[in-house]
Amino acid sequence: xxxxxxKTVGKARLGKLRTPHGEVETPVFMPVGTNANVKLLTPRxxxxxxxxxxxxxxxxxxxxxxxxxxxxxxxxxxFMRWNRPILTDSGGFQxxxxxxxxxxxxxxxxxxxxxxxxxFMTPELSMEVQMVLGSDICMAFDHCPPVNASHEETxxxxxxxxxxxxxxxxxxxxxxxxxxGIVQGGLxxxxxxxxxxxxxxxxxxxxxxxxxxxxxxxxxxxDMTELVVEHLPEDKPRYFMGGGxxxxxxxxxxxxxxxxxSVFPTRLARHGTALTxxxxxxxxxxxxxxxxEPIDERCECYACKTFTRSYIHHLFNxxxxxxxxxxxxxxxxxxxxxxxxxxxxxxxxKFQEFKSRMLExxxxxxxxxxxxxxx
Amino acid sequence: xxxxxxKTVGKARLGKLRTPHGEVETPVFMPVGTNANVKLLTPRxxxxxxxxxxxxxxxxxxxxxxxxxxxxxxxxxxFMRWNRPILTDSGGFQxxxxxxxxxxxxxxxxxxxxxxxxxFMTPELSMEVQMVLGSDICMAFDHCPPVNASHEETxxxxxxxxxxxxxxxxxxxxxxxxxxGIVQGGLxxxxxxxxxxxxxxxxxxxxxxxxxxxxxxxxxxxDMTELVVEHLPEDKPRYFMGGGxxxxxxxxxxxxxxxxxSVFPTRLARHGTALTxxxxxxxxxxxxxxxxEPIDERCECYACKTFTRSYIHHLFNxxxxxxxxxxxxxxxxxxxxxxxxxxxxxxxxKFQEFKSRMLExxxxxxxxxxxxxxx
Numbered sequence: 001x002x003x004x005x006x007k008t009v010g011k012a013r014l015g016k017l018r019t020p021h022g023e024v025e026t027p028v029f030m031p032v033g034t035n036a037n038v039k040l041l042t043p044r045x046x047x048x049x050x051x052x053x054x055x056x057x058x059x060x061x062x063x064x065x066x067x068x069x070x071x072x073x074x075x076x077x078x079f080m081r082w083n084r085p086i087l088t089d090s091g092g093f094q095x096x097x098x099x100x101x102x103x104x105x106x107x108x109x110x111x112x113x114x115x116x117x118x119x120f121m122t123p124e125l126s127m128e129v130q131m132v133l134g135s136d137i138c139m140a141f142d143h144c145p146p147v148n149a150s151h152e153e154t155x156x157x158x159x160x161x162x163x164x165x166x167x168x169x170x171x172x173x174x175x176x177x178x179x180x181g182i183v184q185g186g187l188x189x190x191x192x193x194x195x196x197x198x199x200x201x202x203x204x205x206x207x208x209x210x211x212x213x214x215x216x217x218x219x220x221x222x223d224m225t226e227l228v229v230e231h232l233p234e235d236k237p238r239y240f241m242g243g244g245x246x247x248x249x250x251x252x253x254x255x256x257x258x259x260x261x262s263v264f265p266t267r268l269a270r271h272g273t274a275l276t277x278x279x280x281x282x283x284x285x286x287x288x289x290x291x292x293e294p295i296d297e298r299c300e301c302y303a304c305k306t307f308t309r310s311y312i313h314h315l316f317n318x319x320x321x322x323x324x325x326x327x328x329x330x331x332x333x334x335x336x337x338x339x340x341x342x343x344x345x346x347x348x349x350k351f352q353e354f355k356s357r358m359l360e361x362x363x364x365x366x367x368x369x370x371x372x373x374x375x
Numbered sequence: 376x377x378x379x380x381x382k383t384v385g386k387a388r389l390g391k392l393r394t395p396h397g398e399v400e401t402p403v404f405m406p407v408g409t410n411a412n413v414k415l416l417t418p419r420x421x422x423x424x425x426x427x428x429x430x431x432x433x434x435x436x437x438x439x440x441x442x443x444x445x446x447x448x449x450x451x452x453x454f455m456r457w458n459r460p461i462l463t464d465s466g467g468f469q470x471x472x473x474x475x476x477x478x479x480x481x482x483x484x485x486x487x488x489x490x491x492x493x494x495f496m497t498p499e500l501s502m503e504v505q506m507v508l509g510s511d512i513c514m515a516f517d518h519c520p521p522v523n524a525s526h527e528e529t530x531x532x533x534x535x536x537x538x539x540x541x542x543x544x545x546x547x548x549x550x551x552x553x554x555x556g557i558v559q560g561g562l563x564x565x566x567x568x569x570x571x572x573x574x575x576x577x578x579x580x581x582x583x584x585x586x587x588x589x590x591x592x593x594x595x596x597x598d599m600t601e602l603v604v605e606h607l608p609e610d611k612p613r614y615f616m617g618g619g620x621x622x623x624x625x626x627x628x629x630x631x632x633x634x635x636x637s638v639f640p641t642r643l644a645r646h647g648t649a650l651t652x653x654x655x656x657x658x659x660x661x662x663x664x665x666x667x668e669p670i671d672e673r674c675e676c677y678a679c680k681t682f683t684r685s686y687i688h689h690l691f692n693x694x695x696x697x698x699x700x701x702x703x704x705x706x707x708x709x710x711x712x713x714x715x716x717x718x719x720x721x722x723x724x725k726f727q728e729f730k731s732r733m734l735e736x737x738x739x740x741x742x743x744x745x746x747x748x749x750x
Contacts, residue, residue, distance in 0.1 A: 039695065040696055043681070065685070069685055072685065073686070081682055289444065306417075314410070314411065314444070318439055325700070
C-alpha cells in the first residue's frame with residue numbers, strides 16, 4: 001500500500017491511498033459492513049453511490065461464517081463480491097464491548113455472542129484471520145479499555161496493546177496487505193503519548209487512534225486525537241476508529257486525521273433519520289407526509305432522484321423495509337458527497353469556510369456512541 | 376385497454392394486453408405491492424427483473440397513505456415511481472379476510488386493521504379510489520365469501536357481487552383505465568355458473584375468478600375455474616385472483632386463465648426459500664453453507680450472477696435483510712422467467728411437455744394460502 005499526501009492546509013490533509021483493489025482519496029469515510037455486508041445495500045449499490053472502501057469486522061466473520069467459508073471464496077472480496085478496498089478491524093474493539101472470560105498478555109477469552117462458547121483470541125489469530133480475509137488494510141490486535149477505566153487499568157491495556165502490536169507485526173505476512181498499528185491510552189495524555197511513541201517505533205503502514213468516541217466529552221476526543229497526531233509520522237495515513245458524524249469528522253480532519261468509520265449513517269437511516277445538507281431530517285415526522293420534495297434536493301442518489309419524502313414517509317409509516325433501504329442509500333451517498341466536498345474545500349483552501357457552514361447544521365455534538373460494528 | 380389472443384393451444388392462450396403504461400404478454404404473473412411497493416424491491420429492481428405489471432391493494436392504500444396523498448403525486452404510478460402497468464384490487468378480498476362490523480347490500484363497514492376505526496366501503500368508493508390511484512386495470516367491488524360458506528351464504532354473496540358489479544360499472548369512468556368484473560360463487564357449480572353469466576352480461580374489459588385458492592382442495596380449484604372459464608368470452612382476459620405457485624399456474628393456464636397474482640414468491644423469499652428450475656431450495660439449510668453455486672445456475676438475475684449460495688446462506692444465518700432482498704430479486708426473476716418459458720412453450724406447441732417437466736419439481740400441491748396481499 002502506498003500513501004501520498006497531496007496537500008496540507010494547517011494540519012488538514014488531502015491524500016491518496018493506493019491498495020491492491022484501487023485508490024482511495026482521503027479524508028475518507030468508510031461504511032461498516034460487519035457481517036460481510038453493509039446493511040441493506042448490495043455491492044452495486046455501494047459502487048453506484050461511489051463508496052471507495054468499506055470496513056468489515058474480523059471477530060464477527062471469524063465466528064460466522066468462519067474463515068474456512070470465506071477462504072473457499074478466495075477471501076472476503078470474493079465472498080461479499082466487493083471489488084474495491086476493504087479494511088478489517090482486529091477484534092480489539094470487542095475486547096471493549098463483549099463479555100470476557102479471561103484477559104491477560106497471552107490473549108482474550110471471549111464468550112461468543114452467538115452461542116455462548118469460549119473463543120480464544122490472540123494477536124496471532126487475528127493476523128491469521130485477516131490474512132485469510134484478504135482485506136487491503138488489516139489492523140493490529142489491541143486492547144481497547146473502557147472510557148471510564150482508571151489510569152492503572154488504562155496503563156495496563158496500553159502496555160498490552162504495545163506487546164500485541166509487536167506480536168501482530170511479527171505474525172503478519174499478508175501479501176499486498178497493509179497493517180496499521182493502533183494507539184490506545186484512554187483519556188490520559190501521558191499514556192496516549194507513550195502509546196503513540198511505542199506503536200510508531202514498531203513501524204506500521206498506517207496508524208489508528210482507538211479507544212475514543214466511546215462517550216467521553218467531545219473536547220476530550222479532540223484533545224486526545226490532537227495529542228496522538230503530534231506523535232504520528234506525516235507520511236502515513238491516520239485513522240480515527242469508530243467515529244464518523246459530520247461534526248466529528250470536520251473537527252478531526254482539522255487535527256490531521258485521514259480516515260473514519262462509523263455505523264452512524266446506516267443506523268440512522270434504519271431509524272428514519274436522513275442526513276442532508278441542511279442537517280438531520282426525521283423522515284417519519286408528520287410534516288413529511290405530504291412533501292413532494294426529495295429527501296435532499298442537492299443529492300444525486302437514486303432515492304433522491306426518484307422518490308418524494310411523502311413516499312418514503314409512507315414506507316416507514318407502514319413498516320416497509322424498502323424505506324430503510326432507500327434512506328440507507330441516501331445517507332451513505334450523503335457521506336460520500338460530504339467527504340468529496342470536504343476534500344474539495346481543502347484543495348481550494350476553503351476548509352474553514354466549509355467547516356463553519358456545515359457546523360451550522362451539524363453541531364449537536366451528540367454523545368451517542370456509534371460504534372465500529374453493526375448490531 | 377386492448378386484449379389480443381395471439382395463439383390458442385387447447386384452452387391455453389398466448390395473449391397481449393395493451394395498457395396506457397405499456398404492453399403485457401399473457402399468461403402473466405403479477406407480483407404483489409400491497410403498500411405501493413413490492414416488498415424489498417425498488418422499481419428499478421422490478422424493471423431490471425423484467426416485471427411487466429404489479430398489483431397494489433386499494434383498501435390498504437385508501438387507509439394509508441390515503442387517496443389524497445396519492446393524488447398529490449398524480450396517482451399511484453407517480454407515488455411509487457413505477458411506470459409500467461398496475462392492477463388494483465377492489466377491497467373485495469378484505470370482505471373475506473378482515474373483521475367486519477356490518478355487511479349488507481349497501482356496502483361493508485370494516486374495522487380498520489390500522490387503528491380499529493370504522494371504514495365504510497362501497498362499490499362507488501372503491502371505484503372512486505381506484506380512479507384516483509390511476510391503475511391501468513381496476514377491479515369491480517365484490518363480496519368474496521369464505522371457502523367454508525354454506526350454499527345460502529354463498530348465494531347471497533354471489534348475488535351481492537352482481538349488484539355491486541352493476542354499481543361498480545356505473546360509477547366507473549376512469550379515463551384510459553380498464554375495469555374487470557369478478558366472478559364469485561364459492562365451491563358451488565350452480566352459483567359459479569350463475570355468477571359468471573351475470574357478470575359477463577354486464578360487460579367488462581376482463582373477468583376475474585375470485586374466491587378460490589383459499590384452502591380448498593386443488594381439484595376443486597381446477598374444476599371451479601374450468602367451469603367459470605366456459606362462461607367467459609374468448610376475447611377478454613381472464614384473471615385468477617390470489618394464486619401463483621408454478622403448479623397452480625400450469626394447471627390453470629391449461630384451463631384458459633391469462634393472469635395470476637400471489638405473494639408466493641416474495642413471501643417465500645423472505646423466509647429463505649428459493650424457487651429454482653429444480654424446485655424449491657431452502658437456502659437456510661446447512662447443505663448450502665459451503666456451496667459456491669449460485670441459487671440457480673440457469674437464472675440470469677443479479678443475485679444468481681453475483682453471489683454464492685454460501686454467501687446468501689450466511690446473510691440469512693446472521694439475520695441480515697440483504698439476504699431477503701437478494702432472494703426476493705431471485706424469486707421474482709424466476710417467476711418472470713417461468714412465465715416467459717411457459718409462453719414460449721405455448722408458442723412452440725410444447726405446453727404439455729413444459730407442464731410435465733415443471734410438475735416434476737412443483738407438484739407439492741401446497742394447500743398453504745398465499746393471498747393477494749402482503750401482511
